[in-house]
Amino acid sequence: MTPARIVTSDAAGIELAINALQRGAAIGMPTETVYGLAADASNPNAVASIYAIKGRPNFNPLIAHVASIAMARSEGVMDKRAEALAAAFWPGPLTLVLPVAANGRTCELARAGLNTIAVRVPSHPVAQALLTRMQGPLAAPSANPSGKLSPTRATEVAAELGDAVELVLDGGPCAAGIESSIVAILPDAAPVLLRPGAVARDQIESITGPLAKPSGTGITAPGQLQSHYAPRARLRLNAEHAEPDELLLGFGPQAPIGAANLSVSGDLTEAAANLYQRLRQLDASGARKIAVMRVPCEGLGEAINDRLQRAAAPR
Numbered sequence: 001m002t003p004a005r006i007v008t009s010d011a012a013g014i015e016l017a018i019n020a021l022q023r024g025a026a027i028g029m030p031t032e033t034v035y036g037l038a039a040d041a042s043n044p045n046a047v048a049s050i051y052a053i054k055g056r057p058n059f060n061p062l063i064a065h066v067a068s069i070a071m072a073r074s075e076g077v078m079d080k081r082a083e084a085l086a087a088a089f090w091p092g093p094l095t096l097v098l099p100v101a102a103n104g105r106t107c108e109l110a111r112a113g114l115n116t117i118a119v120r121v122p123s124h125p126v127a128q129a130l131l132t133r134m135q136g137p138l139a140a141p142s143a144n145p146s147g148k149l150s151p152t153r154a155t156e157v158a159a160e161l162g163d164a165v166e167l168v169l170d171g172g173p174c175a176a177g178i179e180s181s182i183v184a185i186l187p188d189a190a191p192v193l194l195r196p197g198a199v200a201r202d203q204i205e206s207i208t209g210p211l212a213k214p215s216g217t218g219i220t221a222p223g224q225l226q227s228h229y230a231p232r233a234r235l236r237l238n239a240e241h242a243e244p245d246e247l248l249l250g251f252g253p254q255a256p257i258g259a260a261n262l263s264v265s266g267d268l269t270e271a272a273a274n275l276y277q278r279l280r281q282l283d284a285s286g287a288r289k290i291a292v293m294r295v296p297c298e299g300l301g302e303a304i305n306d307r308l309q310r311a312a313a314p315r
């Protein structure tokens with residue numbers, strides 16, 4: 001596969017990207033969580049190309065990325081609870097699932113025909129510059145082929161999606177390294193945590209009170225597809241040490257020196273930022289089996305364990 005062109009994200013690079021997006025092309029866009037595969041959310045042909053490039057089932061809806069809270073309000077209906085979450089976390093790694101606004105510009109295909117919409121205001125300066133210049137929503141799933149690890153570097157997007165994307169804007173390594181947290185704020189219902197992510201549950205609950213679990217009815221959330229975020233190697237979780245045919249992915253100071261480690265100091269923010277990188281590195285080293293040490297389930301550990309469990313699921 002010919003890798004996509006990587007473009008420096010200066011003013012000229014942003015203009016190249018805007019030009020591509022306005023023609024309906026898809027591009028790689030950096031965000032603070034992971035890289036996105038972005039296209040004009042108001043253009044059904046452009047959105048269709050996202051599903052095709054990712055090999056993603058088109059019943060799985062996309063997130064509409066916008067520049068500001070004001071623009072989010074024109075895509076989704078925000079009640080007081082949504083406004084409070086937006087004030088606390090936007091711009092940043094939180095996605096809200098809201099009732100669709102009457103005159104929203106995101107096309108039906110991007111929402112997979114639902115009457116709800118996922119909206120997020122990313123904080124990455126390159127995403128902000130692009131969205132401000134675009135003056136409209138960009139639909140963007142993570143820029144990985146469906147079922148594979150999400151990319152946190154421009155080079156990964158360029159290599160894995162190839163010239164199916166017109167260009168990849170280089171915004172450096174993603175700071176959070178794990179996808180946004182997704183919370184549904186819908187009428188006559190408690191807030192629901194649809195996907196744990198880069199904003200820890202207790203931070204969200206400090207605004208909303210207790211979050212409900214997904215009901216199982218309604219929409220299939222990202223990782224409800226059981227095997228998602230998967231490396232090539234098999235994973236064994238909560239391991240104490242590696243067996244002879246395994247490579248170890250450690251966590252914390254108790255891991256053997258020299259082993260791959262999510263965070264030597266046991267810091268969960270650092271572990272989230274390193275998660276996909278370490279799995280990719282172990283994959284690239286030819287590992288067939290990876291034994292992953294226990295990561296505590298508090299704070300960002302909830303999202304890390306969610307991704308590890310999906311990566312370890314049978315496929």
Ligand code: TXA
Binds near residue numbers: 114182219
């Ligand atoms: O951090 C992120 O959220 C990244 C960056 C690129 O912004 N994006 C991302 O998108 O992770 P994606 O498509 O890989 O995951 C978003 C998930 C989808 O899988 C979908 O199931 C869920 O959001 N979703 C979208 N619209 C929804 C809706 N109306 N109701 C429930 N879930 C929805």
Ligand code: MG
Binds near residue numbers: 150222
């Ligand atoms: Mg994804």
